[in-house]
Amino acid sequence: MRKLLKTATLFGAGIVFILSTSSFAKTEDVNGMFYTSTKENFSKESQACIECHIKKTQFVVNDWKRSAHYKFKVGCYECHKSDKTNPAAYEHHGFIISTLVTPKSCAKCHPKIVKEYTASIHSHSGLIAQKAEVKAGGNFAVIVLKALGWKADKPIPHKNTSGESTWKDIVNDPVWEYAGVPKELQSPAPPAGAVVKIFANWGCYSCHGTKIKIVKKTKDRVVFDFRTWPMMGAGTINPDGSIGNCAACHPFHSFRLKIVRAGIGACGRCHESEDHPNYEMFGKSMHGAMFLSQFNEWNLDKPILKAGVDYFAPTCDSCHMGAVFKGDKMIYAPTHNPASICKWKLGMWKLVFVRKPGKPHPALPSVKYPTDGLENRKRAFAVCTQCHSKQWAANCFVGGDLSIGFLDSLRRIAFEVEKELEKQGLATPLDRKIVRNIGAMAVRPTEIAMFHYAPGYIWWDGAFKAATELVEWLESSVTPRLGADYVSKYVPWIKTYEEKLKAYKQAHHIE
Numbered sequence: 001m002r003k004l005l006k007t008a009t010l011f012g013a014g015i016v017f018i019l020s021t022s023s024f025a026k027t028e029d030v031n032g033m034f035y036t037s038t039k040e041n042f043s044k045e046s047q048a049c050i051e052c053h054i055k056k057t058q059f060v061v062n063d064w065k066r067s068a069h070y071k072f073k074v075g076c077y078e079c080h081k082s083d084k085t086n087p088a089a090y091e092h093h094g095f096i097i098s099t100l101v102t103p104k105s106c107a108k109c110h111p112k113i114v115k116e117y118t119a120s121i122h123s124h125s126g127l128i129a130q131k132a133e134v135k136a137g138g139n140f141a142v143i144v145l146k147a148l149g150w151k152a153d154k155p156i157p158h159k160n161t162s163g164e165s166t167w168k169d170i171v172n173d174p175v176w177e178y179a180g181v182p183k184e185l186q187s188p189a190p191p192a193g194a195v196v197k198i199f200a201n202w203g204c205y206s207c208h209g210t211k212i213k214i215v216k217k218t219k220d221r222v223v224f225d226f227r228t229w230p231m232m233g234a235g236t237i238n239p240d241g242s243i244g245n246c247a248a249c250h251p252f253h254s255f256r257l258k259i260v261r262a263g264i265g266a267c268g269r270c271h272e273s274e275d276h277p278n279y280e281m282f283g284k285s286m287h288g289a290m291f292l293s294q295f296n297e298w299n300l301d302k303p304i305l306k307a308g309v310d311y312f313a314p315t316c317d318s319c320h321m322g323a324v325f326k327g328d329k330m331i332y333a334p335t336h337n338p339a340s341i342c343k344w345k346l347g348m349w350k351l352v353f354v355r356k357p358g359k360p361h362p363a364l365p366s367v368k369y370p371t372d373g374l375e376n377r378k379r380a381f382a383v384c385t386q387c388h389s390k391q392w393a394a395n396c397f398v399g400g401d402l403s404i405g406f407l408d409s410l411r412r413i414a415f416e417v418e419k420e421l422e423k424q425g426l427a428t429p430l431d432r433k434i435v436r437n438i439g440a441m442a443v444r445p446t447e448i449a450m451f452h453y454a455p456g457y458i459w460w461d462g463a464f465k466a467a468t469e470l471v472e473w474l475e476s477s478v479t480p481r482l483g484a485d486y487v488s489k490y491v492p493w494i495k496t497y498e499e500k501l502k503a504y505k506q507a508h509h510i511e
Contacts, residue, residue, distance in 0.1 A: 045095060046075025052093070064253040079105055087214060088239040090222050099222065100212070100229075101252070104242040114246075116336040119370045121361070123244035126209025126235030132363040133200075143436070144196050146429040152193030180215040180223040201227040207270035209233030209245060234270070258300040260317055267316035275440045276347065277461075278316070281454035287313050288454075304334060307386040314383075324382045332379050341380035343373040343397075344404070346447045349440030350411075352404060400450035403463075407443045410466050413490045414438045417478055426481045434473050442466035 042050070053076065054061045064070055069079075082089035082098040089098045098105075103123070107114040117123050136142045145152060158167040167188035170176070184194040201210050210228040217223070224230075236245040249266040251259060260266040268279030282288045290313035298311045304323045305311055311318060320341055324332035332340075345353050351362060355373035360366075377397065384393035414435045421427035446462035456462075471491055479487045479494055488495035505511070 041073045042075045043077055045077035045081070048093070048095075049076035049080075060253050066254040066256070069253075069255065074109070082240075086240045087217075088212070088222055090217070091220050098240070100238060100240075101247070102236075102238040102240055102242045103244045103246060104238070104240050106246050113336045114244075117246070118242075118244055120337040120339060121367070121369070122234045122338055124235055124361070124364065124367045125207070126205065126211065126233055126237050127243065128235070128361060128364045128367065129204060129208035130211065130237075135363075143433065144199075145192055147433055149429070150192050152191060154192040155189035156192050156195050157189040180226045180229070182213075182215055182225050182227070197227055201231060205233055206231040207233050207248075209235030209237060209243075209248075211237040212239055214239065256301060257303070261300040261305070261315055262295060271316070275349070275444065276448060277445055277457065278448055278452060281449050281452040281457045282316065284454040284456060285452060287315075291315055304330075314387075319380075319383050322383075324379065325386060326382070331382060337370065339371065339376070341376055341383060342371075343377040343380070343401075344447070345369075345373075346444060346451075349436060349444050350415075352408060352444075352447060396453065397451075400447075403450050404447055407446055407463070407466060410470050411439050411443045414470060414473075417474065417482075417487075417490070420482060420486070421478070424482065431477075434469075434477075438466065438470055438473075442469055 050061060064076070069075075077095065077097070079101050080097040080099070082096055084096060086098055088100050089096050103114045103118060121128070137146070145154075157165070158170060159165050165188065182194070184190060185198075205228075210231050210233060213225040213228045215223045215225050232245060232248050232251075234245060234248040235243060236248070237243055238245075248270075249260050250256075251266075264279065268282075271278035272280060283292065294312060295315075300311070302310055305318060306323070306325050307314070307318070314322075316338075320338040321335050323330050323334045339355070343354060345351075345355055348362070353359075355369045355371060355376065357369060357372045359369045361369065380397070381390075381393055384396070418427060418431055418435045421431055442462075442465050445457065446466055449457035449462050474487050474491055475494055479498070484495045484498035
């Protein structure tokens with residue numbers, strides 16, 4: 001009997017070994033169910049890809065095997081195939097493919113989703129940011145180079161503080177030959193403007209989306225400018241003419257819904273930091289506290305989630321994009337327009353306004369807002385009342401609405417003062433930085449915080465910061481240039497203070 005059990009155990013272990021080492025073994029999909037796939041289930045092109053890439057890029061293949069694409073027999077070739085009309089296409093072992101999988105590729109299977117997404121401001125965020133950059137002077141020099149007083153062609157040598165050149169160690173690095181380095185950076189002393197572009201693209205445009213540029217192309221290779229790829233921005237401008245990047249939210253190759261719905265990754269990757277700390281706000285809210293302590297108990301990979309059944313605290317996705325139910329009836333379907341619940345346009349440092357359908361975007365008039373703010377508020381109200389009473393939800397929304405007038409008044413003061421400084425010829429690049437910070441790092445985040453319910457971001461990093469930063473600038477920097485009489489129009493105590501200070505100096509013989 002013991003010998004029989006040993007034989008059975010060895011036989012079972014052998015079966016497990018065979019299954020586990022097969023490229024097309026039984027695998028567990030994202031919903032915890034098992035599916036068996038064989039070579040015959042995939043196209044011959046994808047079979048060839050898998051046979052090679054299971055050895056060359058095992059992570060990619062194994063990640064794909066966890067995806068719904070694998071379950072539904074969508075292989076490598078189905079997503080990466082291209083033709084010679086695509087500037088990013090090249091020949092790879094007899095196939096014409098593109099490394100870039102763009103919304104144009106995804107639309108072949110997901111036309112409705114791509115249509116919703118490409119109509120949203122998210123997909124246009126690259127065009128909007130780049131148009132604004134050009135209008136402002138280009139290359140973000142208005143923020144960095146002008147503050148320093150440097151011209152864009154100022155040479156920046158590759159030297160350390162000891163005066164030692166590091167250029168040879170850069171170009172002799174084993175990775176240099178693989179990188180897409182534009183000509184203006186192939187220099188031991190490149191122009192400052194070209195260097196600043198590195199920070200701009202790896203910073204702002206990693207989220208907004210770069211315009212992907214090709215540095216070099218041969219029959220079997222395409223090399224992209226390292227300042228334009230692989231940033232993964234939501235509004236990427238692709239060589240095939242499409243805009244947007246699905247992988248900005250659905251990282252390849254598993255594309256798991258859980259990654260998006262958890263918020264910490266897909267949304268929090270970009271909606272964070274000082275000028276738009278949405279995810280930090282969410283993490284400090286009661287919603288975030290509940291989510292972060294319980295989300296491992298929920299099935300976030302289901303195609304459609306229902307509040308109180310599949311999750312018990314909202315995330316970015318469930319509020320902005322998720323299905324909305326009234327009882328058991330779905331009254332709003334899932335959407336790929338993240339602004340579907342947004343009444344206000346808050347994501348701008350200069351201006352806030354209520355969305356109107358067809359209203360041109362201030363930075364890019366060719367882009368029109370696809371939804372109406374008041375209709376969006378109806379959806380938002382329906383989202384919140386899945387869990388809360390109508391009064392609870394209404395109090396939160398109206399509190400946010402009525403706070404914006406105060407915040408905008410602070411921003412208007414900053415703009416008016418800056419305009420007067422310019423009129424008098426007394427403005428400096430640092431004034432622009434301060435005014436921008438009041439709008440982008442104080443007013444805008446506070447407006448956002450009012451709809452994300454994080455106490456510290458509403459008060460200490462919010463209204464308190466916005467007001468005090470404005471007053472500090474006016475009192476310490478503007479008053480010496482424009483005088484207390486002018487500044488007291490905005491901050492009345494400054495004139496009284498100046499008069500008291502003058503009297504004090506006279507009484508104590510202080511010049």
